[in-house]
Amino acid sequence: MKVLRVFPRRTSFTPTDALAFVGDPPLLRPAADEIRVSCTFTWDKTKAERLQQAWGQYYDKVLLGGPAYASPCDDFTPGLYVRPGVTFTSRGCNHQCPWCLVPEREGKLRLLDPIIPGNIIQDNNLLQAPRPHIEKVFAMLRGQRAIEFAGGLETDLVIDWIAEALAGLRVKQIFLACDSDGQVQALRQAVKRLHHFGRDKLRCYVLLGYRGESMERGLARLEAVWEAGAMPFAQCYQPPHLKQIEYSDEWRHLARFWSRPAAMKAMHAPK
Numbered sequence: 700m701k702v703l704r705v706f707p708r709r710t711s712f713t714p715t716d717a718l719a720f721v722g723d724p725p726l727l728r729p730a731a732d733e734i735r736v737s738c739t740f741t742w743d744k745t746k747a748e749r750l751q752q753a754w755g756q757y758y759d760k761v762l763l764g765g766p767a768y769a770s771p772c773d774d775f776t777p778g779l780y781v782r783p784g785v786t787f788t789s790r791g792c793n794h795q796c797p798w799c800l801v802p803e804r805e806g807k808l809r810l811l812d813p814i815i816p817g818n819i820i821q822d823n824n825l826l827q828a829p830r831p832h833i834e835k836v837f838a839m840l841r842g843q844r845a846i847e848f849a850g851g852l853e854t855d856l857v858i859d860w861i862a863e864a865l866a867g868l869r870v871k872q873i874f875l876a877c878d879s880d881g882q883v884q885a886l887r888q889a890v891k892r893l894h895h896f897g898r899d900k901l902r903c904y905v906l907l908g909y910r911g912e913s914m915e916r917g918l919a920r921l922e923a924v925w926e927a928g929a930m931p932f933a934q935c936y937q938p939p940h941l942k943q944i945e946y947s948d949e950w951r952h953l954a955r956f957w958s959r960p961a962a963m964k965a966m967h968a969p970k
Contacts, residue, residue, distance in 0.1 A: 703731040705750055707743040712781045723753050734758045737765040737780050741939050769804045777815050786817025788836050792824040798909050800939050818843040826856035837864045845871040854889040862892035870900055878906035883923045890928040903929040909936040921957045933957035
């Protein structure tokens with residue numbers, strides 16, 4: 700069966716093969732048995748639903764789904780909804796962080812078998828997996844280059860053997876997270892264990908503005924992440940099921956500045 704995939708927006712993970720499209724149907728449309736409109740972000744749902752109608756003018760079967768619609772994700776097909784190189788070895792997470800949709804959409808952590816090779820690990824919480832599974836993932840990664848842990852590694856779980864195993868991999872980026880003030884100390888400990896990678900390879904997601912957080916408090920946490928030795932990657936909170944928050948220019952500037960390594964380095968350079 701020939702399946703076309705359609706996406707509301709292009710991201711760094713969007714497939715680029717001949718059967719993947721972004722936006723409206725082109726003038727020259729390939730034959731297909733099925734169209735799948737895949738929507739990742741809830742704020743793109745209106746556009747995705749319009750695309751379903753647009754593609755439905757030319758094809759009999761046009762399905763709509765994706766993470767924004769809590770579509771089942773019991774397995775992983777490489778290259779289908781994310782570009783080649785991106786892989787999932789587990790789904791779900793055992794935490795119930797109030798700002799995170801993963802438990803609602805994917806449930807508790809479950810392992811995927813077999814492990815699909817790839818250099819970008821997108822698992823929501825790989826380190827919650829049993830040690831034998833993590834060791835299998837690291838064994839797979841020893842054959843990869845430019846490795847990225849884009850889904851993030853939980854700072855509390857970066858223990859000594861994890862740090863030692865990561866040191867033997869050709870790592871490009873490791874993402875950690877510091878979404879609340881209570882996570883700062885765990886981040887510091889994780890960075891100490893991973894110090895050999897240096898700030899450029901240790902990125903850190905930092906959630907801003909959750910539950911009315913002040914700009915001053917968010918900025919203080921961003922500075923704490925920098926001082927810990929990681930490179931912040933700021934993200935303003937957006938509620939998943941409600942209308943998007945319209946952040947002020949000051950908030951948007953803060954988030955933009957603290958997601959640009961060159962800008963952060965220039966500000967913190969010795970005078």
